[in-house]
Amino acid sequence: RVLGNCSHRFIDSYEYLPAHLAFDEFKGVDRQLHFICLDGDNHQVVQILRTRYKKTLLKYFGRFSPQARANFRTVTMDLNFYYQDIVRACFPNAQIVIDCFHMIQMLTRSFNSLRVKVMKTFDKRSRQYQLLKSLWKLYLKKFDELEKVHPRYNWHYKDCLTQAQVVTEGINTSTTLENSYNLMQSFIQAFETGNTHELKSLINCQDQIGTLMHKTLLTFKHNLTAVLN
Template sequence: MPLTSQSIRNVLEIKDLNIKFHEDSYLKTVDGCEALIIPAVLTYLPPRCINCGFDNLVKNGFNTNMIIVPSLVHRPTYLALKRQRFLCRECHTTFDAQTNYIWQNYQISQPVRQLILSETARNQSNKDIAQRYHVSDKTVQRIIDEEASQHQQYAKDQLPKHLAFDEFASVDKKMSFIWCDSDRHTIGEILAYRTSRYIKAYFCGFSLKARMNVETITLDLNAGYINLVTELFSNAKVVVDRFHIVQMANRSLNQIRIQVMKTLDKTDKKYKFMKHEWKQFLRPMGKLEKVLPQYHKSVDYYETDLNLVTEGLALNHNFETAYETYQDIMTALRTHNMALFDQTLRAYHQLDNPMDTTIKSFKKYRQQVLNAVESPYSNGYLGGTIGRIKKIKNAAFGFRNWLNYINRIKIQLQWLHPVRQTVRNIKVPRPI
């Protein structure tokens, strides 16, 4: 075989030896764009007719197809493939020579299709991918849909032992529901709506045995989800996501700080410290500098962090009490100390400030919150996944079609995404 012919095979990723090259390539304007044309011939004699099965075949001319193949430069490249045509003398039908380089009735080669599919696993729009490979954005979407048809939904006879629930804004600003496996960090399913009726209908599709095997479900303080869990998963413990516990406590303490700060004159150094160094009040007390004075730009003198925080707390007794409650909550979460968290809730008395609402919510869902203190599970992975979903939506300038949106999410985050199938407390050796 000539060296030039083998070189073309290597460049175009052609493995089929029935495709032969006898002419030089040339430049030609195709659809208003200068393109590189590579002539080729596909010919062989099939053993029998693909329609009737008899072997009474004769060659009957050629059909030429323009096939999109990988490009070395930005200029589009086409394979002008002359495909042998066959006539069956038994059933009097005709058919063209076939090759695994191109699917039946396709004008895109398999290497280009694989390149497009790999590009869809990255965060970029269909139009950008289509422009790069000289196809239409509808072709890119069709390839995504074909890949989606190869994947099955979660088996209805099994569920992971540990689940995580959350929601996000999807198409047309509607809220959609998502759940994942808390151990393996894989998406279970994304539902179009977050209503209890819709979620219940979905999970009722799983067998009772599968639902009874679920041990924990991590979610935020959503009363609708909590009530739904007790109805669908009789053996599962509800675990409130620790992030939401911390967020609620942080927000309450910040609101109290602002209320106290507004009672001061704006020229007061304590006001400036509480305004510009507000993060000091959210830090663990044990990490505040107690010995070495440091320069603080807000007050324009040297002082320890602890002394400045203490001066701010001394302005209001309820602020100081709320701060101590906040510190106890954070300590209990860091050390997984259920007794300390429970004691903090029981010892709390009404302060007539935003911390009352937070503690009231914790008391209302006391057992679910205490489960969060003890449990190693959280919605951290699911929150990160939702963040990536938002980036997918932003890169595509929004989606109008729900199915296209979900297929793109799954192709990036699940189907073509290399997932390390690691189970909690199992160490995977690092590659050498």
């Protein structure tokens, strides 16, 4: 019903497509994942489809004229592999660009999983366990944004520490955790400064960083061209 009321704003001609698109999905009716496509320049909705299945997307984009698909230039997306298959099948001249937000999200999730894993190796009453658990959100922030001057008392680990001291002592409980944290922070900084040389170097990191973080880097490496665009 909602889609019907706003569908008049979507592109209904199969002779035209914006030069730049963005693909993603969202949870809708009955918590099902639906496909959404935006104009990359003005962020207006181009189309919303009831499903995100590859067959559905190929059928929809296949309706556009060869000229409309040939004029299409870039598509921004996450690392969903079948989105890339769809672009290659339907848009011969399009360049795939991986959204930085999704990459940082993958890195933070990988690090957070490792933090929990390391935390569970300590006794629940220990200082190390409490440092890694009670203020876990601090580990996901940029280190430059952490409080470094005014310590605050925390009853979990019964000490006065600044936010930076909490994170520093927490990651020092494991070499793998420390390496993964430093890698995540370096990635965020490289993204913000557009340093593609540094990004390539980080993707090929040989440090001990944990299984899930290693798999994340392998995913980036397999999509290296799109990642560095």
